[in-house]
């Protein structure tokens with residue numbers, strides 16, 4: 001008799017378990033969508049890549065980084081903005097082009113080509129890059145980012161977004 | 162393990178008497194109509210959670226409100242669900258609070274010693290309506306714009322002070338960025354803070370006075 005009673009779940013415990021389970025389900029029902037909702041923009045793919053026209057290749061002086069500035073439209077959240085993209089283009093032979101972002105690979109300041117010094121200089125923490133974009137000194141962890149390029153009808157394009 | 166922790170905590174903060182007062186209090190024999198208040202509370206919590214989530218993307222200015230709402234419904238994962246829960250929850254809230262009030266009326270539960278519970282209830286009803294009115298403007302689409310134009314004009318027909326009320330609600334002559342911003346402020350700060358305070362008092366009184374019994378039929382056995 002006593003043993004039998006022990007095996008059975010008491011009414012009180014049954015209610016506790018049921019209420020706990022229903023509460024847990026409701027919690028999950030809110031919790032999972034809530035987390036998805038909050039992190040979703042962070043997981044979204046970055047902007048689709050597209051060919052961006054920089055300008056005429058004739059503007060590029062051989063062996064000297066030339067700065068191109070273009071305005072692109074980007075969509076962030078529900079806002080469509082105009083943004084300026086600045087790209088240094090280097091060509092040694094007029095056939096192969098290296099297009100480098102002017103964003104420092106350390107913490108994102110804008111780097112500048114200093115002709116007299118033959119180097120790119122980042123004003124924020126003294127990052128120095130050589131003409132090819134390789135790190136010479138300072139904190140930047142990797143060379144300047146490069147864009148894929150193509151030339152069509154003497155116009156230079158980069159792949160970006 | 163869990164009981165040991167519960168005891169450890171109880172010894173230090175004394176949560177058990179509070180828990181017992183809330184969940185193990187004496188109850189008369191009641192029926193399902195007595196759950197309407199708890200149902201309202203449940204939906205109120207739903208409104209709070211989904212409302213907080215909506216503010217993560219919503220922007221209360223005329224140039225962004227509509228687009229940010231569209232962004233929530235069409236771009237954000239689960240955004241349609243969160244907004245839908247908040248949208249439909251708002252209507253459910255009004256329905257439940259009215260049903261709850263009708264139960265209180267029909268069972269005479271507002272009588273001594275529960276008059277103050279009733280009065281806090283009246284304020285809660287007004288708050289719920291206030292939530293609906295201010296929230297309706299926030300999507301800033303044609304429907305909400307004109308509904309608020311009309312709604313504030315209704316307030317404007319109050320004798321003597323009507324024009325004042327209308328101007329204070331709109332924050333000026335017409336519906337504008339000022340209107341949207343103050344409706345937002347009321348909807349997410351003023352009303353929730355007041356609601357929480359009053360729900361707290363309301364529930365304290367419900368517990369302190371106990372739940373009323375179902376009235377007996379006249380002539381029935383005592």
Ligand code: HEM
Pocket residue numbers: 194195196197198199201202205258261262265270271275278279280281282283285286289360363367371372373374
């Ligand atoms: C946000 C809105 C409200 C919430 C969350 C809420 C919650 C509750 C809860 C949980 C109870 C316990 C008993 C029951 O559920 O029936 C209760 C009782 C009560 N409510 Fe409300 N209530 C709200 C609005 C109102 C309104 C609008 C009125 C009337 C004007 C009102 C008047 C009362 C009274 C008089 C009692 C005591 C009933 C009794 O002891 O039998 N409440 N409320």
Ligand code: FES
Pocket residue numbers: 104105106107108109122123124125126127138139140
């Ligand atoms: S950001 Fe360029 S060196 Fe730190």
